[in-house]
Structure formats: structure tokens, C-alpha cells
Amino acid sequence: MSTTRQIHLASRPQGWPTAENFRLVEVEVPELADGQVLVRNTAMSVDPYMRGRMNDVRSYTPPFQLDRPLEGGAVGEVIASRSADRAVGDTVVHGLGWRAEAVVDAAATRVVDTSLAPADVYLGALGMTGLTAYAGLTAVAAMQPGDTVFISGAAGAVGSLAGQIAKQRGAARVVGSAGSPAKVAHLLGLGFDAAFDYHDGSVAEQLAVAAPEGIDVYFDNVGGEHLEAAIGALRRGGRVALCGAISQYNSTEAPVGPRTLVQAIGKELTLRGFLVGSYQHLAGEYATTMAGWLATGAVRFDQTTVHGLENAPAAFLGLLRGENTGKMIVSLD
Ligand SMILES: NC(=O)c1ccc[n+]([C@@H]2O[C@H](COP(=O)([O-])OP(=O)(O)OC[C@H]3O[C@@H](n4cnc5c(N)ncnc54)[C@H](OP(=O)(O)O)[C@@H]3O)[C@@H](O)[C@H]2O)c1
Numbered sequence: 001m002s003t004t005r006q007i008h009l010a011s012r013p014q015g016w017p018t019a020e021n022f023r024l025v026e027v028e029v030p031e032l033a034d035g036q037v038l039v040r041n042t043a044m045s046v047d048p049y050m051r052g053r054m055n056d057v058r059s060y061t062p063p064f065q066l067d068r069p070l071e072g073g074a075v076g077e078v079i080a081s082r083s084a085d086r087a088v089g090d091t092v093v094h095g096l097g098w099r100a101e102a103v104v105d106a107a108a109t110r111v112v113d114t115s116l117a118p119a120d121v122y123l124g125a126l127g128m129t130g131l132t133a134y135a136g137l138t139a140v141a142a143m144q145p146g147d148t149v150f151i152s153g154a155a156g157a158v159g160s161l162a163g164q165i166a167k168q169r170g171a172a173r174v175v176g177s178a179g180s181p182a183k184v185a186h187l188l189g190l191g192f193d194a195a196f197d198y199h200d201g202s203v204a205e206q207l208a209v210a211a212p213e214g215i216d217v218y219f220d221n222v223g224g225e226h227l228e229a230a231i232g233a234l235r236r237g238g239r240v241a242l243c244g245a246i247s248q249y250n251s252t253e254a255p256v257g258p259r260t261l262v263q264a265i266g267k268e269l270t271l272r273g274f275l276v277g278s279y280q281h282l283a284g285e286y287a288t289t290m291a292g293w294l295a296t297g298a299v300r301f302d303q304t305t306v307h308g309l310e311n312a313p314a315a316f317l318g319l320l321r322g323e324n325t326g327k328m329i330v331s332l333d
Pocket of ligand 1: 157158179242243247276323
């Protein structure tokens, strides 16, 4: 019987996770049951939501189990199949990342076309990440042409796409915030009209300079001070897509605020949380639209790639610290 490598959850973090919370383990590859395929993963995704799954709390996804492999988006090649629906050689996306090889129910895989885009793009721009940006902006925040749009976490995977989609959809002005001068420059290069580094001072003050007339839509990846400032800057009838709150994921203290929330009444604001999984009905429309934008160069998609399964924990920790521009991918080739 052959063996394969996996990353297991060794312990649960308190506050910021560390390398000690993960363990690289060699295990035997189980026999395939009827309807299953063996996938050699070529790339896996690390995502902020995985931080929540490291905690032993009930959420919209179950917690990772101690001494068991972590899970998450992955893409790879079918190398053995006991399913009539999947052939050896198919490239498939599935949910069992954090391992070199995965035994997956064929029904839980989706075949992707690598003649249209490299396989790992289906973990980002043509996958869950891109759909999050598109659904959040168009369906959740109901962005309209002429809107002024503010996006936090703007140099990240979801944020950088959300900003570019807003421009394609006729936003009058798109403002982004990110965590370094290099990322600010990068956003301006992507076509954002203004951008600022949230370390440079108050978010509210910097947003007031970047969008002096106020904003109509806020795409929130960060929560905390960003959300508070955006509520203050929103114009009457403004809309917020509550996508993520990464400023709070490693916090050991209860967050405060947003202290500006009372303004939602007078300005008749809508603040709406969402999960990308509830917007799968837009996946087809999104894939066609984004493939077109990528093909013409209207939208650019950046990746930060870390190589090797053994470096997946470092990639994840780096993502939480902001070491990525665009999508953080772990290449397993
Ligand atoms: N609702 C959904 O269905 C859904 C789906 C996917 C993702 N999300 C959420 O969307 C957000 C973005 O996800 P992503 O996959 O695109 O990750 P990402 O933005 O590519 O990576 C995370 C980024 O967060 C930034 N960050 C870290 N700590 C921060 C802080 N204290 N304040 C401000 N920014 C901070 C870092 O960039 P800087 O250098 O700029 O700090 C880092 O690069 C996350 O909140 C995630 O949970 C939600």
C-alpha cells in the first residue's frame, strides 16, 4: 500500500495561530470505494475562513478535528477512478486540500477546463474567491452604475476582484484600503481611483480624503474600524456587503462597535451579511463574465504562490499577516 502526506491540526490556537498548530503526517492511501476517485492535488487554497474552523465552536462550517487533516479548496488530477463520471486525467476542483493526494467522492468534484485557464485559477478568479466578489457586489450590495464604492482588504483575493468588477460595472469611483504602500500602488495600477494604507492613520479620515462626497457601497472584508468608518461615510440609501471581518479573526477580546451604527437609521442604510455558498446560482453567469474579462485583460488576477505542502501552514499564517497580494495559493507540483 502506498503512502501520502497530509497536514493535520495538531492543536487549537488561542489568538494568532503558529506553526506548532499544524503537523505534517505520512499516512497510507486508502482503497477507493465505488464512486470515489484518487486525486493528486496540484494546488490548494488557504483562506481566512480556515482560521474560524481551527476553533472548536459551532459556525456555518464545522470545526477542523484535532489529529485529522484540514480541509479546503484544492485542484488536481484524477489518477485512479472507480466512478463512471470521472476519468483518469480529468482535472477536478474539490474540498480536500491540505494533502498531496485525496480520496474524494466523484460527486463532490467538479471537472475544470485547463484549456481556458491554468488549474489553480479555478481556486481564485474562476472559483469561490471570484464568485464572492461578484455576488457580494452585484447581488448583496446591489451596486449600480455611478456608485462610489469602498473596498477594504482591497489588495487581497476577493478585494482586488471586487474593485475591478465595480469598475467594469460602471462605478463612478472605487476606493480601496490595504496594508502597505506597495499594495496601495498596486491598487492604483489595477484601476482603483484612490487607495490608502490603513496603517497611515484613521480610516475615517483617510476615507474622507479619498471619497470626499461619501460612498454608496462598502464591500467589507475587514470589519472593526473599517466598518465603523464606512458607515460614517455612506450616503443615504447606502449598502454594505458584510463579506468578512479579518481584523477580528485572531482577536482574543470582544470587538467594540461599530459605534456609528445608529447612522444606519437616518441614512436608511442596508447592511447585509452573506455566504458565497448561497450564491451558487450565479456561478455560471459569473464564470462566463469573468472568463471574458480575463481574456480581454479588462480584469487582472494576481496570485502569491508558496511551493510545497510542507509550507502550507506558513502560507496560511502569511495570509493572515498580509503577505499575499491577490490570491494565496500553495503549489503542490
Ligand atoms: N462571505 C463569504 O462567503 C466569504 C468568502 C470568501 C472570503 N470571505 C472573506 O473575505 C475576506 C477576504 O478573503 P480573501 O480570501 O480575499 O483573503 P485575502 O484578502 O486575500 O487575504 C487576507 C488579507 O487580509 C488583510 N488583513 C489581515 N489582517 C488585517 C487587519 N487587521 N485589517 C485589515 N486587513 C487585514 C491582509 O492584507 P493587508 O496587507 O491589506 O492587511 C491579507 O492579505 C476575508 O475576511 C474572508 O473571511 C468571505
